[in-house]
Amino acid sequence: MSPPGASPPPHPPGPARRLLERLVAGDPAGPSILGDLHEDFVRVARRRGGFAARWWYRREVVALALDRGAAASSSLLRRNGPVHDMLFRPGWMQDARVGLRRFRREPGFALLLVLVIGLGVGATTAVYSVLRPLLIAPLPFEHPERLVWVENDGDRASLSSVTSRTSNLRDFRASSRSFDGVTGYFAFFEQSSYALSGDGPPEELVGVGVADDFFDVLGVTPVLGRDFTPEEGAWNGPPAVMLTHRLFTHRFEADPDIVGRTITLNGRGWEVVGVLPPSFDFSSVFKPGVPVDILVPFAISDETDRWGNTLSIVGRLRDDASVESAQADLDALLSGIAEAQPDRWGLAARVSPLRDYVSGAFRPVLFLLAGAAGTVILLVCVNVANVLLARSPRRSREIAVRRALGATRGQVVRQQLVESVMLATAGGGVGVLIATLVSRGVARTSGVDIPLLSSVQVEGSALVIALMSALVTGVAVGILPALRAADGSESGTLRSGGRGSSHGKGTRGLLEGLVVAEVAIACVLLLAGGLFLRSFQQVLEVDLGFEPEGALAWTLNPGGAFESVTEEADFYREVSRQLSDLPGVESVGLIDALPLGKNRSWMVRADHQLPSDPPSEIFPHLADPGYRAAMRIPLVEGRDLAWTDTDETDPVVLLNESAAAALFPGENAVGRDVMLGSNAWRVVGVVADVRHVGPERPAGLQVYFPITQLWDYGTLDLVVRSDRAAAEVADAVSATLSGLDASMPTRQVTPLPASVDRIVSPRRFALRILSAFGVVALVLVALGIYGVLSHSVSERRKEIAIRMAVGATAESVRRSLVLRTAVLALAGLVIGLAVGLVGTRTVESLLFGVAPTDPLTLVGLTGLLLGVSLLSGTVPAVRASRTNSARVLKE
């Protein structure tokens, strides 16, 4: 580790450096080339930071590899005449020219195929671009593969259960042998905020407290200024603040002179010590959906240790350590501490790679999307192959002529392949365009609880994926029709009078087989999409226990310092009173943490439990008397909190139904006591459960303490319920709040439905992608069936004419064709459902409230696919039934 404040010496990325070593291994000047790149890498790192420099290094190595590859191939080709001739002889260009002429003659057909392939390539590339930052690209830190997440061993839904005391971090630093560095940040940073005043309108900032070596351990160097010093990281140290690049550009107009200046936060002066690089996005990695503006030092000291579990810990493994050895190391260390200090609590550590922590929860859904994208590209291949195959009789005469004039089978196949690869390459271009638009949209999406979404972009590796999938599609869709075309018997075709031969039974069977495959593939995709849609509906139907509609929320951060807790309570009571008097305001409430946002947990016991009994973990809520009504949380029994509950009356609490049932099973909780430490709090009421963490998690045990009796909060959330327009209410509330405290930021208002939207955002995000894929699948199935049947009808005109001439009615012709379509669609459905029902077992964990065999989904999916199939088959069937048999037979 470098000393605090110094930036670690940069190292080129290992894999790229090893590739370069291999690349120049046989070159006498190789060692100097390694040095040249290293020297330039250091230069770029000093100018633009380690992260940018490592990407620069990778690009340089790839460019050098491509350059050397191209040079080697051209010299090899020059030495190998036949290979050179085969690749560069005029035939290829001739084939390409023939292909271009064909596409010009049939622009609609070519455009359709290009668009279809573009959809497939676009889907694959877009999903890859979304997956890359989370699953493939390294996290934006120095040697991210050595960073680990060290958490307490509780349930991840409760932040207090997975955070650690600062004493744990100090012990890890002092005694662990596995780490080059261990650091942490204050996990409950959302409980408070920083009001920025002066230099423009007041602004509410989100700030994170970090240990003074936080950036050093992550390997992040400020682009301007310096790192925190140990003095600043001490308890009551000099107030210092590090700006995120976003705040630096938005609020301070990227003025480098801001470094060293003092800004006013919560009425106090803080020195701006540095600006973080744009590549460092705290919230994107550690807290998606919560935009962080500033980072401040957080003391790792006895004082903060008394706050209990507050730290999220990140460690950097030594070169010779692994996750397993670090886990063993910490286990041994903690059991030693437990032995030496029997009263010490919170001693646990669960070590995992930082990447697993960041993206672990999203892996299943990302893999589902990857599978869906793969299915779409497969569907595209089948669809395009089908169309090309269906059109092959039209080309058979041309091919027969070429064969008769001496073209080899290989040349015929090559011609067809060149055409399909040309189409696929053009489709690849369209796909990249689609993927770029989708990626930009995704990167700009705000309020989605998925990490690293802002890093989504179509970059080099995504372009390679697009190119590869386009080429593979081109070859895959071209090979089958090409081989069938080349197999045609040219003499028969030439004798058939120029109309081109019709499909043989074999080809027709193949075409119908492909239609069945399309329906089956679409069925798998739609089954996954349908189940996800039903899960989403179930999530939205969950009773949250409160009513989000019609409620607006603010975070209140009064700028003035209060002399006493009574004065603070009086201020909030006045806030509540004045806002309640506003026209159109139904109710006003205050709480330390609204549902679906922040959470923390405390331990309590019921009055009948002994101090030696294990305590129960609860979500504590500090609320005012108006909160329950403002949120429309039903009161089940007893009374509500009241302004008359003060520090001079008995301490009182409300329990939710789950807490009442868990703490006082089978008894009436009202009138009983809940013990918080050694203090007894009288239960005066029971309220309905609220899904505090999210609709997919149980409510848990909740205890409501009055803000007039307990002051363990940094800021309070205000909720105002009104039937007036949100903008009108927001203006009136802002004006009232500013009248009460001019320095209090009041502009950042959140409608409660937006909080619900944010909490279900990962599901909605995945559902949108799956829905888009589902629509694409349906369109492709419709196109496939329509195309094949249309061709089949035009091929069988004579047969249909003869049947009608000998007495078949138009109705029977229509029926037989529609029946054929139904048979094909049903066959596809049976296969698709069989595969899909096995496949959906693997994503069962992503479903909510529905089984993989959900009857509604299965019935809906069957109906939808059958409907689309029959509709697509009906048009050609009607056309066939209008055949004028006399005219056709005369042709």
Place this chain on the structure above:
Amino acid sequence: MATDKLGEFELLVLLSILRQGDEPFANRVRDDLEEHAHRRVTRGALYRTLDRLADKGFLRWSLDTAEVPERGGHPVRRLEVTEAGLAAVRRSRDVLTSFLRGLDPLLDAPS
């Protein structure tokens, strides 16, 4: 065996090596060309040109121990233009000079 043909980029590379004085290294040459010849020089193109000039006998090089820590312990390639290289540069200069003679009024006229 020196061939006397010298392409434009090869000439610029040789001139740049001569301009570097005590530090005739590939990175310096690349920076010089980008800054003063106003052209984007890829690493691959520069290394290939250096190899080609060495094959033509216009260039010699040797690996020296690097004095600076920024090279990560890797040696540096010291480039040296040979007599044949100097002769080729002179020939190119003479051809250019003779072709430019008398064109100053035309070239310096305001466009």
